[in-house]
Amino acid sequence: MLIVYLSLTGNVRNFVRRTGFDSFELSYTNPLSEINEDFIVIAPSYDDDITEIISSFIDYKNNQDYLKGFVGSGSLNYDDKYCFNAKDLSLKYRKPLIFTFEFSGTDNDIINFKKEVNEFGIASVK
Numbered sequence: 001m002l003i004v005y006l007s008l009t010g011n012v013r014n015f016v017r018r019t020g021f022d023s024f025e026l027s028y029t030n031p032l033s034e035i036n037e038d039f040i041v042i043a044p045s046y047d048d049d050i051t052e053i054i055s056s057f058i059d060y061k062n063n064q065d066y067l068k069g070f071v072g073s074g075s076l077n078y079d080d081k082y083c084f085n086a087k088d089l090s091l092k093y094r095k096p097l098i099f100t101f102e103f104s105g106t107d108n109d110i111i112n113f114k115k116e117v118n119e120f121g122i123a124s125v126k
């Protein structure tokens with residue numbers, strides 16, 4: 001399984017590196033890349049642009065066929081807008097919101113993220 005992600009200030013990139021999964025970083029200016037294997041998307045939270053950029057990636061060629069779910073990175077200071085981009089994408093594409101974490105996540109978040117990925121049957125990890 002591949003992690004596809006967007007990262008504007010590096011928090012999501014940092015989280016992804018610590019998971020040890022293969023990954024692909026989307027370009028904010030040109031997200032149209034073709035993926036031919038199962039993937040999840042980790043989205044940071046900013047404004048509706050993020051949902052649009054990730055949607056254009058998912059809608060590109062056959063990418064949607066391989067989409068397994070979403071993960072959000074955000075800040076709880078945003079209350080009801082916490083991780084709203086990942087939540088919106090989950091509703092739009094009817095795929096599970098697998099996990100959310102603040103900023104680049106704690107070591108416990110990495111462990112729990114891997115547990116969730118296992119439980120959703122998306123990938124087998126230790």
Ligand SMILES: Cc1cc2nc3c(=O)[nH]c(=O)nc-3n(C[C@H](O)[C@H](O)[C@H](O)COP(=O)(O)O)c2cc1C
Nearest residue numbers: 007008009010011012044045074075078082083103
């Ligand atoms: C201008 C700005 C707006 C943000 N808006 C939200 C938000 O609406 N909801 C949320 O949960 N986090 C929000 N955040 C927090 C970021 O999503 C969080 O820091 C995230 O880890 C950034 O990931 P990145 O460094 O990979 O881009 C915002 C941060 C900034 C700087």
